[in-house]
Each structure stands twice: as C-alpha cells, then as structure tokens.
Amino acid sequence: MVPPHSTPNARGGPLLWASLALLWIAVVVTGLATLAAYDNRPGIAAGAPERWPSDTALRLDARRPTLVMLAHPRCSCTEASLSELAEILARAPGRAQVYVVFIRPTRAAGIADWDRTGLRRAAEAIPGVTVVRDEDGGEAARFVARTSGQTLLYGSDGRLLFSGGTTGARGHAGDNAGRATLISLLTEGRAARRDTPVFGCSLVGPADRPLADDHEHEHEAHADHTR
C-alpha cells in the first residue's frame, strides 16, 4: 500500500522561510562583495624614480631592460605575483635582468629566518631571477616602493618603462594587465600603458621605520602610477 505523499515538516510558515532565505542571500552577497572589494583594492603604488637610482646596489643592465620586483617575504598575496613573474619570464626568456628584492625591515634584523620562506624559495626557483635581501628596506626606499609585488622595469638607458603589479587582484593569479604590459614591453619594446595597480601587503608597517622619508626628495616621483 502506498502511504500518502509526505510533505516537508512545517516548522514555521513558508513565507517566513522565504523571507529568511532572501535575508540570507542579501547577507551572503554583501559579504562576498565586501571580500571582492578587499581583494580588488590595490595597495599604495610606488612613486618610482623616472631614472635608475644611482645609489642602488642593484646593477642596471646596459644591454637589456632591468626588472625589479620588491616583495615582502611573508606576504601570501605575493605568491601570485611571483607565479605571474615566472609566467612573464617564460614568455620572454632572457629579455631582462631580473631582481626579486625581499625586504627585511630593521625590526626583523634579529630574526634569522625572517626571509627564509617558501616565497623566497619560489623566487629562487624561477630561471633568470636574482634574489636579493634588502636589509632595513634600503632598496625599497630607493625605488619608493610601498606594496609587496611592486614591479619596476627600467630600460637599458636607465629610464623607467613600467611600474605596477603583476596580478589582477590580491593574490589572484591569471590573465591581468600588468602581465600583458610587461610581456609586451619585453617582447615588442612597447605597450599601451606603463603602470598598473599593485596588490599585496605593505612592505613596511606602522612599527617600522618609514621607507620613503630619506629618499623621496632625492628622486623625481612618478606621480600617476595608481589608478
């Protein structure tokens, strides 16, 4: 014998549950939108000098462009920046002298393993990349970089060609304008733009010594790097 068709337990009216469902979806969509807004909010862009800084320890390559990425060794978002850098170098192999500069603020000087992280190992694993430790954030200050993942491309003549990030959002790998611009500059020598937003952690925090104070006045700031 077939029992009568069972109906769902009616705990609360359907209208109540439908209202709760609408409220729920509003809350969740708002949360996701907030998260998306956070992920897509760029960090402070570099006021990178228009000419290669004379006091940097890094060497400007006279035959090809020199690419400098300044990174926080513990920023999880920068992993995507490095993977995008690897992608760029794979698409334009040997077209640039590449430095990945990992900052070590003064406060971290006493911590031996501060920059011995998976991120640094990932950078070292990219062919053609020279990994540099930036004691006390001196290089970051010279290049006026504030956000991890900040990438600068200088021509062989020392002129700034590009300043920006290599990801489309915070920690978000995949096609993006920074990658496309850098590949275009390295392979074709020209690009439609020369800056993109940077997504990543701050290279220095409130407890650290400000980077730009000593050098900001020494170089001509590149004003329009941010959107």
Next chain:
Amino acid sequence: MQITRVDRPAAVVTARGASIDPTAEAIYRQHLDVIYRRVDRLFAHLMMLQWIAAIAFALWVSPLAWEGTTSRTHVHVWAAVVLGGAISIFPVLLALVRPGAPLTRYTIATAQMLMSALLIHLTGGRIETHFHVFGSLAFLAFYRDWRVLLPATVIVAADHALRGLFWPQSVYGLLTVSSWRWLEHSAWVLFEDVFLVMACVRGTDELRQIAERTATLEEAHRVQTRQTMEQTELVARLRLSQEQVEAATRAKSEFVANMSHELRTPLNAITLYSELLQENAQVDGRDEDVADLAKIRVSSKHLLGLINGLLDLSKIEAGKMDLAVDDFDVRHTVEELIGSIDALVRQNNNTLSVEYDGVLGTMRADVTKTRQILFNLLSNAAKFTTDGSIVLRVGRRTVDGVPSIEFAVTDTGIGLTDDQKARLFRPFVQADTSIARKYGGTGLGLALVSRFCEMMGGSVSVETPAAGGARFVARLPVDVEAAAALAVPAA
C-alpha cells in the same frame, strides 16, 4: 469464473500533459520526495565539509596579512570562517528542518554556487577551483529536478557579470572589457546545464515508469487478494451448505429407514395372512376369494420389495449399511440364484443361459449383496425383455490391477438411449415415465446395484450392443477387503 470489478480513481494529468494513474502519481511523488530528502542530507554534509575545508585552506595558504613586521589574521581566514559559515548554515538548517521542500533545494543550489565563489576567492582564482562550479551543478542534478539548476546558473552568471562590471581585471585579466563578456563564461555553464537537464528529465521519466509499474503490480495484488478472499468465503459457504445438505440427507434417510421398518412389520403380516386365507379359500372351493386374495398377496409382496429397497438405500445414504464379508464359491452362488429366478425369467417367455469363463473359484465379499446385485440385474433384464433371451456370463478379470469377478447380463430387450443410460443408476429414476407406466417397478433396483458395487469396491456399467437390447456389467473384486486396503493409500 467470477470477475471482480475494481473501482479505481480517475486518471490525473501531469504537468507534461501525460495521463497517469493517481496511485502511480502518488508513488512517483513519494519516490521524488525520498530523493529530495536524501540529496538534501548529502548536501548538508557537503556544506559542512566545504566550510571546514575553506577554513583549513585559508589557514594554510594565507593565515596572516603583513605590514612590514606587523601581522594580523588574514581577511581570507575571517571570510572562510564568517562568510563560509553564513553560506553553509542556513541551507543546512533548512535541510534539517524542511527536508524535501522546494525552498530547501533551491537554497542549497544557491548556497553551493556562492560557496564556489568564496572558494575561488580564497584560492586566488585558481582555474582548478572553477571545477567546483561544474562539479556542483552535476551534484545538483542528483535531485532530478532540473529547476534547481536555474538559481545555480543565475548565481554564476550574475557573479561574472557583476565582477566584470566592477572588477573586470579580476575575472578577465583586462582593465576594460566588453560588458557582454560574462555571457561567454555563462555559456559554458549552460553547456553543462543542457546535459544535466536532459539527465534530470530522463531520470524523472524512468521514475514515472517505475511508479506506473509498481502501481500496476499493487493493483493486481489487491485484485488477487480480494479474489482469494471472495473464493475463500465462497468455499466456506459451499462447505457449510454441503454439511447442511448432508445433515438433511442423513436425517431424511434415518426417517425413511425408521418408517420402512415400521411399515414392513404390518406388511409382512398382511402377506402371510393373505397367503393363509388364500389356502383356506382353495380348500373351501371359494374360487372368487382365491383370485382376490392372490391380488392382495401379490400387491403386498410388491410393496414389501419396494420398502426393502427403500430401506437398503436409506441405510446406505445414512452410512448404516455394513458389509458382511465372507468366503463363498462363485459358481455355486450363481447356480443357486438361477434356480430361484427361473420362474421370473419365464414370465415373459424368455430363455436364460449362463456361461462361465474358466475356473471362477471363491470370492471374499458380501454374499447377500452379491446375490442381490445379480438378482436385480437378471430381473431387470427379464422385465424389459419379451420372447427373447437373457445370457449371464461370469468370468475372472483384472480391473485396474485388481483381480475381479465380472458378471455380464445381456438381453435382447427394448434397449436404452444415451440419455436414459446417463440417468439409469440414480434412485427413483427409470428410463422414462412411460416405461414406469408400462413395466412397473420402483426405479430402485439398479440404484441399489450401483451402491452395492461401490460399497464392495467394484463398479457397474451399461452398454447397448448394436444388435439391440442391453448389456449390464458388474465387476466386483475377488477379495473386497484386500481391494479396500489397496484403495486407501491411493485415496
């Protein structure tokens, strides 16, 4: 054969226009409800697992956000905990409180796609995480309700459309893209949806077919059960009727037996006294009285014979007739009988001859009833034969493996039709009423022959030879008791 009419409710028309039996529709709905509830439960478990996985992933990949040497819990961890919980808990609650309800599965479908969006965020937009969208759509098809794919598809399309509108670089890698680019992404989802919708529709069609078959089987089972109950009731009623009839028959037979006994006593007196008076009248020379007294004697003897037959029949039907089994010589018994019946045979100017097939030996049976069988058969032949011949042939035969004595009485009398033969051995029935008027008799003689033969494990039959007349054959076991012992296991 009794035909049971079963009233079934009228067919209903489904949303797809198909006519379906209400019982089948109920079974179909029940199956769907079971599926909805089961998949709700599965998704409830999956939601909780996804939530835990999202938290674990966020803690593993991006536990902290840094500002120089200062760290704090990464926003992704909070998103996994708070937003992941918000996405998961409400549909899980619905699955527990309102399992099987449409709102529950539509909410689950929506939540699953929102969870995809969250996971894609947490994994930094890895292409591999996008498989969560396609896997979830396939999982949603477990509901076999293609409508749940609608909110899921809308969520995916809206997610891409809004991100494309506000943050195009995060989705397409470009800062400026066509506002219709989201359609390309949605088209791939729709591509999968097409197959999933087909699978859902086919699944529900199969469910409906199964429901219809189940309903048919249940209906057949109901009909069979009802018929069985009706047949059982019928058998019980028949048994009751049979018992009532048997009781009535026994009562009637007892009554007839008693009455016959009561009638026989005065009738014997009438017969004896009429014989005595007839002898006295002959001595006194009163010829007129002799003739009248002879009529009284003949009539009373006839009446006595009738009552004796009736008494025997009643005893048999009342189960009070017993066999007196004894050994006797067959030929001697036959010859004794021939001597006593000779006058009766010659009444209609007939001749009687007896033939023996080989050595007959002895029988172990009721000699009185055997003699009665022979007497009735011969007197029957004599009654319906005029100026003819009667032949009694006696011999040993084996009938169905039982050694038997066969008594065959052949006459050249009026013969029998097939219809008459069919009714011949029933009590009080003669070949037809005209025969009764012409030849007299009670119609009990052959009925008693048949009953006596049956009592002794034998049989009687009649046939009409082509040359005319009739041939009655009675077969009796040589040893009645041995034949009865053989017959019991077979019964």
